[in-house]
Amino acid sequence: MAISNDNNNDEHHESSPLLSKQVADQDLKEKPSGKKAKEAAAEVPAHPVVATGDGFGWTADGLPLVHRSVVGEPLGRSQWNSSLLACLGRNDEFCSSDIEVCLLGSLVPCVLYGTNVERLGSDPGTFANHCLPYSVLYLIGNSFFGWNCLAPWFSYPTRTAIRRKFNLEGSCEALHRSCGCCGSCVEDELQREQCELTCDLATHVLCHPCAVCQEGREIRRRLHHPGFNAQPVFTMVPPGEQTMARGA
Numbered sequence: 001m002a003i004s005n006d007n008n009n010d011e012h013h014e015s016s017p018l019l020s021k022q023v024a025d026q027d028l029k030e031k032p033s034g035k036k037a038k039e040a041a042a043e044v045p046a047h048p049v050v051a052t053g054d055g056f057g058w059t060a061d062g063l064p065l066v067h068r069s070v071v072g073e074p075l076g077r078s079q080w081n082s083s084l085l086a087c088l089g090r091n092d093e094f095c096s097s098d099i100e101v102c103l104l105g106s107l108v109p110c111v112l113y114g115t116n117v118e119r120l121g122s123d124p125g126t127f128a129n130h131c132l133p134y135s136v137l138y139l140i141g142n143s144f145f146g147w148n149c150l151a152p153w154f155s156y157p158t159r160t161a162i163r164r165k166f167n168l169e170g171s172c173e174a175l176h177r178s179c180g181c182c183g184s185c186v187e188d189e190l191q192r193e194q195c196e197l198t199c200d201l202a203t204h205v206l207c208h209p210c211a212v213c214q215e216g217r218e219i220r221r222r223l224h225h226p227g228f229n230a231q232p233v234f235t236m237v238p239p240g241e242q243t244m245a246r247g248a
Helices: 003-014 017-030 033-041 095-107 109-121 126-144 151-167 171-179 181-188 188-204 208-221
Strands: 056-058 064-066
Touching: 056 109, 095 109, 095 208, 109 126, 109 151, 109 208, 126 151, 151 188, 151 208, 171 188, 181 188
Parallel strands: none
Antiparallel strands: 056 064
């Protein structure tokens, strides 16, 4: 009888309207309203949509590769530290180096070109492997054609390598940013890179000394000379001969 009474009491409590009302009120409190649910869903960050816009680089094969930041957003291209016609450079801590670059580019461009490639690649024998062929082409061009028309065809890939290494904007992008032209070439990545390659060659052929000097100023502001990367050598100097004084 006691067991049956307990079962009847449990059924009475379960079927009590007061209990059902309390459970319903608790469910309403736990379940957020429609407006709050929408706000909570809006606060959940969606996956970032990465656009293939202006920020892209290149692989070792020369194909475009998007430069991304830590959060996955594309990075924009940087501008050159100095313009093409800034022969004397800028009035900053590198002004003495800029004057040196200007003198080398005017008098011995082969040396400046060799040092640029050496700083950029820092491989053994890089300076000689680029300075000597440049000198030969420089002499042939000035001897047979009266001006340096052959060496730029040999040196312009260095400008392309600098643009890709430091993610710098090219001539087409600079013209599009300043005056809005070359819009069709800038929109497509592969077409833009082909246009930039042509502009690199044209810059070296038409204004070769200024192009080499601009590249030299850019590299000196971004990279140290390979000789500065040498590890310091510590030498142990043994102590001198010591004598013990005798007491009186």
